[in-house]
Amino acid sequence: GAGVSQTPSNKVTEKGKYVELRCDPISGHTALYWYRQSLGQGPEFLIYFQGTGAADDSGLPNDRFFAVRPEGSVSTLKIQRTERGDSAVYLCASSSNSGVSEAFFGQGTRLTVV
Amino acid sequence: GEDVEQSLFLSVREGDSSVINCTYTDSSSTYLYWYKQEPGAGLQLLTYIFSNMDMKQDQRLTVLLNKKDKHLSLRIADTQTGDSAIYFCAERKAAGNKLTFGGGTRVLVKP
Numbered sequence: 001g002a003g004v005s006q007t008p009s010n011k012v013t014e015k016g017k018y019v020e021l022r023c024d025p026i027s028g029h030t031a032l033y034w035y036r037q038s039l040g041q042g043p044e045f046l047i048y049f050q051g052t053g054a055a056d057d058s059g060l061p062n063d064r065f066f067a068v069r070p071e072g073s074v075s076t077l078k079i080q081r082t083e084r085g086d087s088a089v090y091l092c093a094s095s096s097n098s099g100v101s102e103a104f105f106g107q108g109t110r111l112t113v114v
Numbered sequence: 115g116e117d118v119e120q121s122l123f124l125s126v127r128e129g130d131s132s133v134i135n136c137t138y139t140d141s142s143s144t145y146l147y148w149y150k151q152e153p154g155a156g157l158q159l160l161t162y163i164f165s166n167m168d169m170k171q172d173q174r175l176t177v178l179l180n181k182k183d184k185h186l187s188l189r190i191a192d193t194q195t196g197d198s199a200i201y202f203c204a205e206r207k208a209a210g211n212k213l214t215f216g217g218g219t220r221v222l223v224k225p
Contacts (some may be wrong), residue, residue, distance in 0.1 A: 045213065059212065
């Protein structure tokens with residue numbers, strides 16, 4: 001695809017359930033980022049991948065959150081034992097390298113925990 | 115993020131100039147960015163400035179950086195109704211690749 005694709009676009013889940021959010025970056029982009037945007041706030045950094053490895057996971061709020069990028073392309077953000085406070089829009093971005101080159105954002109996955 | 119602050123709202127008449135302000139706290143920031151977010155859309159990078167620059171102009175957009183005061187502004191000339199959106203400033207620190215975003219300024223352009 002031409003841009004960063006995130007699926008699903010919307011996800012409603014019950015408190016305590018496990019969810020997976022998927023990000024397809026732009027082909028060839030080595031850097032991939034996950035951010036979380038709560039209502040009325042700016043995006044907050046979660047994790048950054050360079051290739052297959054997590055170069056910086058300092059933004060993950062707790063051990064219920066985990067992300068993988070096994071082949072250096074598609075990434076999955078996994079949330080265990082979801083809580084109502086996890087409700088937010090989860091944004092993925094990719095860029096061609098770790099420099100200042102533009103990070104292209106996907107449209108996000110809106111997660112609602114009921 | 116608490117390191118980057120923006121005013122919440124700006125109302126401007128079509129054809130006037132808009133100025134959106136941002137303050138940041140980390141003097142080691144290397145790059146500063148302006149993003150635009152429209153309803154239901156992802157974040158769109160508008161422009162960025164290196165920390166060793168004072169000003170950058172790109173068509174209708176002018177970015178001013180006062181590094182001493184850690185103040186960044188975005189001026190939009192001849193504001194159009196299509197400019198109505200939420201604008202985020204973001205900083206990138208010297209160490210690392212993550213961006214720290216402000217809370218966003220909602221700009222409403224009135225005809």
